[in-house]
Amino acid sequence: xxxxxxxxxxxxxxxxxxxxxxxxxxxxxxxxxxxxxxxxxxxxxxxxxxxxxxxxxxxxxxxxxxxxxxxxxxxxxxxxxxxxxxxxxxxxxxxxxxxxxxxxxxxxxxxxxxxxxxxxxxxxxxxxxxxxxxxxxxxxxxxxxxxxxxxxxxxxxxxxxxxxxxxxxxxxxxxxxxxxxxxxxxxxxxxxxxxxxxxxxxxxxxxxxxxxxxxxxxxxxxxxxxxxxxxxxxxxxxxxxxxxxxxxxxxxxxxxxxxxxxxxxxxxxxxxx
Numbered sequence: 325x326x327x328x329x330x331x332x333x334x335x336x337x338x339x340x341x342x343x344x345x346x347x348x349x350x351x352x353x354x355x356x357x358x359x360x361x362x363x364x365x366x367x368x369x370x371x372x373x374x375x376x377x378x379x380x381x382x383x384x385x386x387x388x389x390x391x392x393x394x395x396x397x398x399x400x401x402x403x404x405x406x407x408x409x410x411x412x413x414x415x416x417x418x419x420x421x422x423x424x425x426x427x428x429x430x431x432x433x434x435x436x437x438x439x440x441x442x443x444x445x446x447x448x449x450x451x452x453x454x455x456x457x458x459x460x461x462x463x464x465x466x467x468x469x470x471x472x473x474x475x476x477x478x479x480x481x482x483x484x485x486x487x488x489x490x491x492x493x494x495x496x497x498x499x500x501x502x503x504x505x506x507x508x509x510x511x512x513x514x515x516x517x518x519x520x521x522x523x524x525x526x527x528x529x530x531x532x533x534x535x536x537x538x539x540x541x542x543x544x545x546x547x548x549x550x551x552x553x554x555x556x557x558x559x560x561x562x563x564x565x566x567x568x569x570x571x572x573x574x575x576x577x578x579x580x581x582x583x584x585x586x587x588x589x590x591x592x593x594x595x596x597x
Contacts, residue, residue, distance in 0.1 A: 335449050345453060346446055349401075349475035352455035356400030358488035358533040359387060361459040362498070362526050363468040364517040367551040368461035370398040371526040373488075373533065374544045388548040388558055392417035394427050394463050396548045396556040400488035401456030401475075409454060409473075413437050430462035430469040434479050443477025457487045463552055483514055486529060494529040501525065523547060523567050531574065540568055 330336050331344035338344065359372035372387030388398045389406075391413045399406040416436055420428035445451045458473040470482050484501075486494035502513045514522065526547070531540050542565050550556040559567075 333449065334446055334452055343446060343476075346476050349453035349455045350457075353401045353457035353475065353487060354489060354491075356402075356457070356488045357385075357387065358486060358491045358494060358530060359398035359400055359459055360484070360486040360491070360494045360498075360526050360529045360533075361398065361461055361470045361482070362484040362514060362522050362529070363461065363470045364519075364522055365467065365515045367517075367519045367522055367549060367554070368463065368468045368470060369519070369522040369526045370396060370459060370461055370548040371523070371530045372398045372400075372546045373530060373540075374546055376544075384543065387546045390548070390556050390558065391433075391460075392421065392427070392462075393555040394550060395430060395433065395460065396462070396550055396558075397458045397460045398546075398548070399456055399458055400491075402454075403456075405454040405456040406458070409437060409441065409456065409458065412441055413460075427464060429464045429466070430460065430471065431464075431466075431481075433462070434460050434471045434473060438473055438477045438479045442473070442475065446477060459485065459487060461548075461550055462556075463550055468550075468552070484525070484529070486533070488533070490533040493532040497529040497532045498525070519549060519551065520567075523549070524570065527567060527571055531571070536574070539574065540571070542568060 330338040334343060334345040357373045357375045359370065361368065361370050370388050374384040374387045376384050385403060388396060389410045390396050391410060395417055397410060413433060416433055417428045420426060442454050445453050453475040455475060457475065460471045460473060462469050470485060472480050472482060472485055472487060484498040527540060542561055545564055545568065547559045547564050548556060549559065
């Protein structure tokens with residue numbers, strides 16, 4: 325049996341129980357520029373690598389969005405799909421704030437979008453999955469949160485994570501910072517970290533997603549922060565530059581080492597970020 329017999333419609337399972345259209349959407353996320361997230365007990369940080377659409381472009385694509393005063397997200401994948409989902413979250417969060425004068429819990433917000441928009445797109449004929457992944461950070465009465473949203477409609481919570489091209493390198497960096505990961509009493513080894521420390525970890529992890537000869541630069545780096553006593557904010561160029569200047573030089577990669585996956589360049593007219 326050939327694979328293309330079962331990949332023409334999102335509602336058709338293959339004999340192996342796979343939905344190929346959903347898997348193709350997840351590949352779009354893997355081609356997007358990487359972004360990372362990390363949280364402590366008081367703060368949550370997002371960092372993303374911005375891409376320039378072309379050599380003649382005068383600007384870079386937006387990587388981090390403010391959803392509500394207490395929620396922000398970073399995206400990897402199709403820009404147009406990302407706009408739809410971020411707009412939906414914006415309406416949900418601000419509707420709760422205006423009508424009930426309270427902040428919508430982060431878990432309720434992300435699961436509502438995942439169920440009503442993303443997951444339904446995998447069940448009905450004539451639609452397609454969203455070709456974008458999100459890292460959503462926020463604060464509510466339960467503390468700080470970091471969720472990953474995938475095209476399948478799955479939402480998982482993490483203390484540190486990365487999505488996009490070469491994001492496995494960022495995950496490996498985070499795992500290397502967790503000496504007490506096996507401690508059952510230590511739910512988040514970054515829990516006591518300051519905001520500056522979290523931003524430093526996020527930028528170092530993001531830098532690991534670059535080829536060995538490349539460095540983070542002001543033009544391609546975006547950082548967003550939110551805290552228990554701090555509304556979501558995308559840092560200014562001056563603030564980002566100050567943190568980039570503090571980063572130590574990268575260590576030389578071992579001879580013969582290879583990246584986990586290539587930073588794919590998008591083709592065609594669909595913008596992948």
